[in-house]
Amino acid sequence: xxxxxxxxxxxxxxxxxxxxxxxxxxxxxxxxxxxxxxxxxxxxxxxxxxxxxxxxxxxxxxxxxxxxxxxxxxxxxxxxxxxxxxxxxxxxxxxxxxxxxxxxxxxxxxxxxxxxxxxxxxxxxxxxxxxxxxxxxxxxxxxxxxxxxxxxxxxxxxxxxxxxxxxxxxxxxxxxxxxxxxxxxxx
Amino acid sequence: xxxxxxxxxxxxxxxxxxxxxxxxxxxxxxxxxxxxxxxxxxxxxxxxxxxxxxxxxxxxxxxxxxxxxxxxxxxxxxxxxxxxxxxxxxxxxxxxxxxxxxxxxxxxxxxxxxxxxxxxxxxxxxxxxxxxxxxxxxxxxxxxxxxxxxxxxxxxxxxxxxxxxxxxxxxxxxxxxxxxxxxxxxxxxxxxxxxxxxxxxxxxxxxxxxxxxxxxxxxxxxxxxxxxxxxxxxxxxxxxxxxxxxxxxxxxxxxxxxxxxxxxxxxxxxxxxxxxxxxxxxxxxxxxxxxxxxxxxxxxxxxxxxxxxxxxxxxxxxxxxxxxxxxxxxxxxxxxxxxxxxxxxxxxxxxxxxxxxxxxxxxxxxxxxxxxxxxxxxxxxxxxx
Numbered sequence: 275x276x277x278x279x280x281x282x283x284x285x286x287x288x289x290x291x292x293x294x295x296x297x298x299x300x301x302x303x304x305x306x307x308x309x310x311x312x313x314x315x316x317x318x319x320x321x322x323x324x325x326x327x328x329x330x331x332x333x334x335x336x337x338x339x340x341x342x343x344x345x346x347x348x349x350x351x352x353x354x355x356x357x358x359x360x361x362x363x364x365x366x367x368x369x370x371x372x373x374x375x376x377x378x379x380x381x382x383x384x385x386x387x388x389x390x391x392x393x394x395x396x397x398x399x400x401x402x403x404x405x406x407x408x409x410x411x412x413x414x415x416x417x418x419x420x421x422x423x424x425x426x427x428x429x430x431x432x433x434x435x436x437x438x439x440x441x442x443x444x445x446x447x448x449x450x451x452x453x454x455x456x457x458x459x460x461x
Numbered sequence: 462x463x464x465x466x467x468x469x470x471x472x473x474x475x476x477x478x479x480x481x482x483x484x485x486x487x488x489x490x491x492x493x494x495x496x497x498x499x500x501x502x503x504x505x506x507x508x509x510x511x512x513x514x515x516x517x518x519x520x521x522x523x524x525x526x527x528x529x530x531x532x533x534x535x536x537x538x539x540x541x542x543x544x545x546x547x548x549x550x551x552x553x554x555x556x557x558x559x560x561x562x563x564x565x566x567x568x569x570x571x572x573x574x575x576x577x578x579x580x581x582x583x584x585x586x587x588x589x590x591x592x593x594x595x596x597x598x599x600x601x602x603x604x605x606x607x608x609x610x611x612x613x614x615x616x617x618x619x620x621x622x623x624x625x626x627x628x629x630x631x632x633x634x635x636x637x638x639x640x641x642x643x644x645x646x647x648x649x650x651x652x653x654x655x656x657x658x659x660x661x662x663x664x665x666x667x668x669x670x671x672x673x674x675x676x677x678x679x680x681x682x683x684x685x686x687x688x689x690x691x692x693x694x695x696x697x698x699x700x701x702x703x704x705x706x707x708x709x710x711x712x713x714x715x716x717x718x719x720x721x722x723x724x725x726x727x728x729x730x731x732x733x734x735x736x737x738x739x740x741x742x743x744x745x746x747x748x749x750x751x752x753x754x755x756x757x758x759x760x761x762x763x764x765x766x767x768x769x770x771x772x773x774x775x776x777x778x779x780x781x782x783x784x785x786x787x788x789x790x791x792x793x794x795x796x797x798x799x800x801x802x803x804x805x806x807x808x809x810x811x812x813x814x815x816x817x818x819x820x821x822x823x824x825x826x827x828x829x830x831x832x833x834x835x836x837x838x839x840x841x842x843x844x845x846x
Binding site for chain 1: 491492495496749752753756759760762781782783784812
C-alpha cells in the first residue's frame with residue numbers, strides 16, 4: 275500500500291498529525307513496527323504535529339530533502355485544505371496529500387476498545403466528553419493527553435490498538451471518498 | 462535544573478541590569494509549544510533555542526562568557542578566574558532565577574576577587590537563596606519575588622568562600638550546560654571527546670560516532686582510540702592508519718575536527734538535557750549543517766529532555782528558522798554592551814523574515830559602509846605608490 279502511494283521509490287512521507295494525541299498513536303505504531311513504513315521513510319525521520327506547512331522546521335526539512343514527497347494527514351474530519359508555500363510546490367503536490375481520518379474524534383478508538391460503542395451512540399455526547407466520563411485506565415480517568423494514550427496502548431496493548439483500528443474501519447463505512455483509514459497503513 | 466533568567470551587574474563591559482531571559486514573553490501558539498518551547502513544568506515554558514546576533518565586537522562572546530559563568534556556578538559551584546575578568550574594580554552582582562525539582566529558586570550573589578596576591582580564587586559574598594514551590598497558577602507570577610521565602614540554612618553552614626551555597630541544593634556535580642567556545646584548542650582535545658562516547662555508548666559499538674564522521678568526512682568510517690595519545694583512523698576503502706593526536710588534528714579538516722567535537726557535545730546535551738552554549742555557531746560549517754543543528758533542539762523526538770541551544774552568530778539568515786522573536790537578542794556596544802530583545806524592542810510579526818529586517822538595518826547592525834569603503838580606497842592608494 276505504502277509503495278503504491280509513493281510516486282518514486284526514493285521519496286519519503288511527510289506525516290502531519292492534527293493533534294498531539296494522533297501523533298502519539300502514530301509514534302506508538304511506528305515504535306512497534308506495525309506500519310508499512312518506518313522512521314527512515316519519513317521526512318525529518320519524525321511525525322509532525324502540525325495542521326499546515328508553516329513552521330520553519332518542517333519547511334527546512336522539506337527543503338533539505340528537496341524531492342517530491344507523499345503527505346499523510348492524520349486527524350478527524352480535516353476539512354481545511356493544506357496551503358502549500360509556493361517555493362515548495364515541486365516537493366508537495368495537492369494530489370499527493372492523503373487524509374487518514376478517525377471520526378468523530380480519535381477517542382472512538384478507546385470507545386471501541388472498551389466495547390462502549392452502543393452506549394456512546396445513545397449518549398449523544400462528543401467522543402471526547404464520553405471518554406472522559408466513561409473510560410479509565412489503571413485508575414486514571416481519560417484525559418486528553420499523550421501520556422494517557424502512551425500508557426493505554428503502550429507495551430503489549432499495541433495489539434488492542436491494531437485491532438481497534440481494524441474494527442473502526444469495519445464499522446465506519448461512511449467515510450468520504452478522499453478519507454482513508456489508519457488501518458490502511460497497517461502492515 | 463533549568464535557568465530562567467539572569468540579571469548581571471558589573472560583569473566586564475556589560476551595562477547595568479544586563480538581562481537574559483529564557484521565559485517566553487510573546488504569545489505561545491500550539492505550533493510554538495511543539496517546536497520552539499519546552500514545558501518544564503505544568504504551564505512553565507522555556508525556550509528550546511536562543512540566538513544572540515550582532516556585528517563584530519558587539520559583546521556576543523562576552524554574553525556567552527557570562528552565561529558560561531552562571532552555568533559554572535549552577536553545575537560545579539565555582540567560578541574560574543579565566544572567565545571572570547571584571548572592569549574598574551566593580552564587584553559583579555548576579556541575580557539568577559532557575560527551576561529545580563518542582564521549585565523556583567532565586568539566587569543572588571556578589572563575586573569578588575580574593576585579595577590575597579597569589580590567589581586565583583573568586584569569592585562569593587552576600588549570598589541569598591530564595592525559593593517558592595512552583596504551581597501552574599504561578600506561571601505568570603514567577604517574578605513576584607516578594608512571594609519567595611529565603612532559605613534559612615543558606616548562610617549558616619560553613620563552606621569555603623569560593624564555593625557557592627548552591628552546593629547545598631544539589632550536593633553533587635550536575636551538568637546543566639556545555640560551553641563550546643570559538644577557541645580551536647577545545648576541538649583538539651580528542652581524548653575528552655572520546656570520554657563522551659565511553660559515557661553514552663556503554664556497548665562501545667560507536668555507531669553514533671560513525672554517523673557523526675559521515676556527516677563531515679565521507680572518506681572516514683571510524684576513529685578508534687588505541688591509548689592515551691594514539692588513535693586509529695579507519696577509511697571507507699578498508700585501509701587504516703595509526704596516528705598521534707597531533708597527527709589526527711593535522712589529517713582531519715578543521716571542519717571535521719570541529720564538527721566531530723561539537724556534534725559529540727551536542728549528543729551529550731541532547732541525551733542529558735543539558736543546555737549547550739555555542740559561540741559563533743557558523744564557524745567552520747555549511748549553513749545547512751548549522752540549521753540542522755539548531756533544528757535538532759526544536760525536534761522533541763530527539764530533544765526529549767528539554768535541552769536548550771544558546772548560540773551567537775553573525776548570520777542573520779539563521780534566525781529565519783526561528784518562529785518567535787522573543788528568543789532572539791541583538792547585542793550592541795556603544796559605551797557598554799547591551800542586549801536588545803527582538804520582541805520587546807522591535808515588535809513585528811514573528812513569521813516575517815528576520816534576515817530581511819537585518820539587511821534593511823532595522824536593528825542598526827549593518828557593517829559601517831564608510832569603513833568598508835575607506836579600507837578599499839586604502840588598498841587602491843597603496844597600489845598607486
